[in-house]
Amino acid sequence: MTSLRDHHDQTRPPFWRDERIIRIVLQALFLVAVAVGLSILYRNMVIGLAKAGLDLGFDFLKNSANFGISEGIPYTPADSYFKAFIVGLVNTIWVSVVSIVLSTIMGFALGVARLSSNWLARQLASGLTEIFRNIPVLLIIIYWYQAVFLGLPQVESGFSLFNMAYFSQRGLAYPQPDVILLPTLVLMVLVGWGSWKLLQRWRPDLNERWAGVISLVGALLVAGLVWAFSGRDPFALDVPKMVGFNLQGGGQISAEFLGILLGLVAYTGTYIAEIVRGGFQAVPKGQREAARSIGLSEMNAFRLVIAPIALRSIIPSLNTQYQTLIKNSSLATAVGYPDLFGVGSIIVNQSGKTVEVFTMIMLSYLALNLLVSLGMNWLNERVKLVER
Amino acid sequence: MRSTLLAWVTGIGLVLLLNSLIVACSTESTTPTGSPQAGGTPGPARSTLLSTIQGRGQLICGVNDQLPGFGNVDAAGKYTGFDVDFCRAVSAAVFGEPDKVEFVPVKSANRQTAIQSGEVDMMSRNTTWTLTRDFEWGAIFAPTTYHDGQGFMVKTARNIDSIEKMDGASICVLSGTTTELNLADAFRARNLKFTPVVFDNDDATYAAYDQGRCDVVTSDQSSLISRKSTLKAPNESAILDQVISKEPLGPLVSQSDPVWADIVRWTIDSLIYAEERGITSQNVSTFASTQDPDIKRFLGGEGNLGQLMGLAPDWTAKVIASVGNYGEIFDRHLKPLGVERGLNDLYTKGGLMYSIPFR
Numbered sequence: 001m002t003s004l005r006d007h008h009d010q011t012r013p014p015f016w017r018d019e020r021i022i023r024i025v026l027q028a029l030f031l032v033a034v035a036v037g038l039s040i041l042y043r044n045m046v047i048g049l050a051k052a053g054l055d056l057g058f059d060f061l062k063n064s065a066n067f068g069i070s071e072g073i074p075y076t077p078a079d080s081y082f083k084a085f086i087v088g089l090v091n092t093i094w095v096s097v098v099s100i101v102l103s104t105i106m107g108f109a110l111g112v113a114r115l116s117s118n119w120l121a122r123q124l125a126s127g128l129t130e131i132f133r134n135i136p137v138l139l140i141i142i143y144w145y146q147a148v149f150l151g152l153p154q155v156e157s158g159f160s161l162f163n164m165a166y167f168s169q170r171g172l173a174y175p176q177p178d179v180i181l182l183p184t185l186v187l188m189v190l191v192g193w194g195s196w197k198l199l200q201r202w203r204p205d206l207n208e209r210w211a212g213v214i215s216l217v218g219a220l221l222v223a224g225l226v227w228a229f230s231g232r233d234p235f236a237l238d239v240p241k242m243v244g245f246n247l248q249g250g251g252q253i254s255a256e257f258l259g260i261l262l263g264l265v266a267y268t269g270t271y272i273a274e275i276v277r278g279g280f281q282a283v284p285k286g287q288r289e290a291a292r293s294i295g296l297s298e299m300n301a302f303r304l305v306i307a308p309i310a311l312r313s314i315i316p317s318l319n320t321q322y323q324t325l326i327k328n329s330s331l332a333t334a335v336g337y338p339d340l341f342g343v344g345s346i347i348v349n350q351s352g353k354t355v356e357v358f359t360m361i362m363l364s365y366l367a368l369n370l371l372v373s374l375g376m377n378w379l380n381e382r383v384k385l386v387e388r
Numbered sequence: 389m390r391s392t393l394l395a396w397v398t399g400i401g402l403v404l405l406l407n408s409l410i411v412a413c414s415t416e417s418t419t420p421t422g423s424p425q426a427g428g429t430p431g432p433a434r435s436t437l438l439s440t441i442q443g444r445g446q447l448i449c450g451v452n453d454q455l456p457g458f459g460n461v462d463a464a465g466k467y468t469g470f471d472v473d474f475c476r477a478v479s480a481a482v483f484g485e486p487d488k489v490e491f492v493p494v495k496s497a498n499r500q501t502a503i504q505s506g507e508v509d510m511m512s513r514n515t516t517w518t519l520t521r522d523f524e525w526g527a528i529f530a531p532t533t534y535h536d537g538q539g540f541m542v543k544t545a546r547n548i549d550s551i552e553k554m555d556g557a558s559i560c561v562l563s564g565t566t567t568e569l570n571l572a573d574a575f576r577a578r579n580l581k582f583t584p585v586v587f588d589n590d591d592a593t594y595a596a597y598d599q600g601r602c603d604v605v606t607s608d609q610s611s612l613i614s615r616k617s618t619l620k621a622p623n624e625s626a627i628l629d630q631v632i633s634k635e636p637l638g639p640l641v642s643q644s645d646p647v648w649a650d651i652v653r654w655t656i657d658s659l660i661y662a663e664e665r666g667i668t669s670q671n672v673s674t675f676a677s678t679q680d681p682d683i684k685r686f687l688g689g690e691g692n693l694g695q696l697m698g699l700a701p702d703w704t705a706k707v708i709a710s711v712g713n714y715g716e717i718f719d720r721h722l723k724p725l726g727v728e729r730g731l732n733d734l735y736t737k738g739g740l741m742y743s744i745p746f747r
Contacts, residue, residue: 047505048504048644049526051644052504052526052642052643052644053526053643054504054526057501065571066569066572066573067568067569067584068568068571068572068575068582068583068584068586069584069586070584070585070586071583076576077572077573077576078576142392146595146599149594150596150599150600150601151599154600155600169599169600169601170558170601193431212516220615243556243605244555244556244557245556245557245703246556246557246560246583246603248556248559252393255601256585298603333587333738334587334588335587335592336585336586336587336592336596337588342563342588345497345563345564345588346497346563346564346568346586348497348500348501349496349497349498349499349500349564350520350564350568350569351499351520351524351565352520352523352524352525352526353524354500354504355499370712
């Protein structure tokens with residue numbers, strides 16, 4: 001090869017045999033071919049639509065959707081198609097985010113357990129991993145929904161926890177705290193902690209117990225004031241109750257959401273487990289030995305040396321898993337969870353605007369995946385080897 | 389290096405080949421009415437799609453595969469049902485035999501794309517004829533083959549006897565249907581709340597209802613009747629008398645080939661006409677010597693009705709001999725389910741079934 005290259009440098013071949021020129025020409029030809037292909041497809045589509053008497057346009061998004069959506073941000077059938085689309089988009093983001101968090105936790109736990117010296121933990125983890133990794137994710141989702149959740153008792157005879165939380169085939173209903181609880185608690189902590197600090201500075205002679213009591217009274221005063229002025233009880237609980245056929249009030253997590261969530265988590269979690277295991281196994285043994293020899297404990301060696309090295313090979317693969325998860329979330333349709341794809345398909349069908357709505361759906365998934373990529377690349381930069 | 393070059397060249401070759409194919413397709417599709425086939429029967433009917441189907445040797449028909457009585461797959465793996473037989477009727481009209489059909493199962497939510505993309509030549513799948521679908525789907529509806537209305541099936545234990553008592557109920561419904569829209573309208577009009585539980589296929593919808601996920605399932609009465617028999621405990625469910633909509637169900641085709649739409653339309657009408665005139669699959673052959681000019685013209689013994697459409701002169705005889713008349717199709721598939729003729733009886737018997745004159 002080297003002798004050939006030397007030869008090239010001495011006498012340049014004619015341009016039609018010059019590898020560099022050929023490469024550029026081929027690239028250009030390829031680009032032209034792709035462009036021609038795309039334009040023909042586009043032309044074909046426009047002709048096809050025109051022939052069927054259809055036209056492109058996004059005006060329909062203002063029209064009233066007229067169909068119901070079971071869950072998500074507040075919405076009624078009188079709202080527009082665009083609002084319905086947003087409901088689906090938010091639902092997709094919601095189920096994706098929760099799944100990503102849970103599957104990461106599950107993946108790390110399983111991955112580390114598979115490397116553990118504990119025989120039982122190792123076997124359990126590898127059993128779980130092999131089961132869920134080798135079954136199609138759609139099957140897992142349908143299994144969770146139809147076999148597990150729909151197999152639960154009916155809503156009126158569901159499991160109940162102190163008549164406050166209920167678990168039935170309709171999902172989970174739980175007491176929900178008032179919306180002002182969290183701000184009130186934050187304010188109480190700030191006031192209590194602040195007065196404790198101030199008392200310590202201004203009255204260092206004060207007995208610690210008294211200072212504590214005064215801070216506590218301050219905090220309680222906040223709660224009392226909120227109570228008195230907002231007219232709401234910050235500690236009130238909205239407890240679900242059986243009204244008519246359904247549990248009403250409180251927080252509700254539907255069986256459909258749980259089905260798609262657990263399906264995605266079980267599947268993606270096991271893939272992440274393998275990535276985590278691989279990441280740790282890729283750390284050279286010598287690193288641990290070196291860390292131990294400079295006097296770090298086993299725990300610190302793991303935390304300060306091994307984990308940071310392992311993360312470098314884990315994070316790029318995690319990115320792929322997160323993106324796959326987001327795309328897989330479109331399988332929610334199979335269990336009736338109104339995600340972006342499900343609601344989008346309904347809009348396509350009810351409005352007749354196939355091309356427009358599918359374009360919107362594709363762009364939404366693209367944007368979500370690019371956002372995840374961006375975040376993960378940023379994280380990757382942070383843990384990358386700092387080269388001096 | 390040579391291998392990369394080769395790969396590039398093949399790649400580009402492939403793309404170019406694909407493009408030429410696409411060009412071929414697009415030029416074909418730009419001419420909705422082709423020239424009369426060489427050697428074929430000359431005449432005014434020129435359906436490009438008809439010649440495409442005849443060339444292919446098969447009619448592609450979108451059907452439901454989850455609705456016993458209307459469209460489903462039997463134990464032998466064969467498509468069967470009321471809707472399915474209209475595909476067979478069109479096959480008999482086009483080919484002279486009923487079984488040259490490739491059945492494509494289509495979900496309710498995918499009907500529009502199947503029609504718009506030309507994936508199917510026709511759709512015979514309990515589809516309601518509405519103005520939006522006519523225009524936004526770019527569809528042409530054949531005559532209504534089943535006059536239906538939207539109803540509700542409830543668990544008898546829930547003590548629901550009207551929509552007014554369904555406030556707050558969970559209701560199973562199929563996505564992308566008129567049923568889904570009527571449901572929202574009905575509850576909005578009455579200022580009631582409901583939680584829709586939406587699936588994209590019949591099996592999932594009725595499984596969820598059967599297991600108790602929903603208090604109510606709503607669909608066309610015909611679907612409810614069909615699926616009630618498949619429930620675990622049919623006696624614990626009841627179909628309410630309350631009907632909230634008109635659902636004219638029938639086959640449809642893309643409006644890109646109006647002549648093809650006419651062929652499907654007249655095939656359906658031939659079934660109704662045959663019942664009006666008492667022509668059945670059993671006795672159709674005895675009409676060969678009929679002196680009734682109307683029937684003679686209908687069966688191709690006189691005039692050129694078949695030729696006008698680009699079909700064989702005896703196409704109606706083939707259709708009736710293959711699948712029977714409308715009443716026979718109805719009795720074969722829907723009578724066993726306990727469905728009454730009602731609105732779907734002939735106009736002469738108080739129903740809405742009425743054929744356009746064959747002349």
